Amino acid sequence: AQSVTQLGSHVSVSEGALVLLRCNYSSSVPPYLFWYVQYPNQGLQLLLKYTTGATLVKGINGFEAEFKKSETSFHLTKPSAHMSDAAEYFCAVSASGNTGNQFYFGTGTSLTVIP
Amino acid sequence: KAGVTQTPRYLIKTRGQQVTLSCSPISGHRSVSWYQQTPGQGLQFLFEYFSETQRNKGNFPGRFSGRQFSNSRSEMNVSTLELGDSALYLCASSLARPGGGNTIYFGEGSWLTVV
Numbered sequence: 001a002q003s004v005t006q007l008g009s010h011v012s013v014s015e016g017a018l019v020l021l022r023c024n025y026s027s028s029v030p031p032y033l034f035w036y037v038q039y040p041n042q043g044l045q046l047l048l049k050y051t052t053g054a055t056l057v058k059g060i061n062g063f064e065a066e067f068k069k070s071e072t073s074f075h076l077t078k079p080s081a082h083m084s085d086a087a088e089y090f091c092a093v094s095a096s097g098n099t100g101n102q103f104y105f106g107t108g109t110s111l112t113v114i115p
Numbered sequence: 116k117a118g119v120t121q122t123p124r125y126l127i128k129t130r131g132q133q134v135t136l137s138c139s140p141i142s143g144h145r146s147v148s149w150y151q152q153t154p155g156q157g158l159q160f161l162f163e164y165f166s167e168t169q170r171n172k173g174n175f176p177g178r179f180s181g182r183q184f185s186n187s188r189s190e191m192n193v194s195t196l197e198l199g200d201s202a203l204y205l206c207a208s209s210l211a212r213p214g215g216g217n218t219i220y221f222g223e224g225s226w227l228t229v230v
Binding site: 032034036041042043044045046049051052090094095101102103104105106107108 | 119146148150157158160163165170171173205207209211215216217218219220221222223224
């Protein structure tokens with residue numbers, strides 16, 4: 001079974017401060033991990049993903065995430081928050097293998113950036 | 116390259132009616148999946164289609180159904196609408212290469228309000 005837990009449904013940071021959004025996963029098989037961002041009245045946009053290889057993954061808009069198997073975590077970070085980063089962020093896990101594209105999403109973290 | 120296109124974007128229906136939502140995937144993508152997004156339940160997987168066959172199904176009642184056509188376009192149908200069906204319905208498409216880890220790309224969604 002696969003699941004994702006996002007700690008903190010709401011996170012507020014000052015503009016220019018570090019952004020840290022937490023994600024822990026549960027998977028009985030090697031996971032594929034994703035971060036998506038959703039702006040108001042829009043669909044979800046891929047930020048970054050981890051499949052295999054390097055555990056530090058760089059994404060768009062200056063975001064990156066580190067896969068830590070020992071901690072079953074995939075936290076999202078950005079060194080310096082910008083006003084345009086205010087959005088809802090979703091962590092997701094999908095199963096490996098040929099069983100299809102079923103994704104399991106966390107409940108989301110709403111990021112507020114304070115000027 | 117055009118993204119995932121969903122129609123209609125907004126619609127209002129009355130309890131007991133049925134609704135059909137349409138999704139055109141990214142060109143070349145053969146997998147289409149549907150998700151329901153609500154404030155209380157977050158993103159929940161409805162079903163996935165690949166080459167006109169339902170490959171995975173989430174935990175939703177039989178009132179929710181879907182299909183995929185030979186050109187990979189997909190429709191989902193909800194019959195006997197209930198107030199609780201009010202949600203953002205998101206379609207996502209993927210190349211669905213063997214081995215898993217495929218990225219899914221979302222449309223902007225169809226906002227359904229049931230009154």
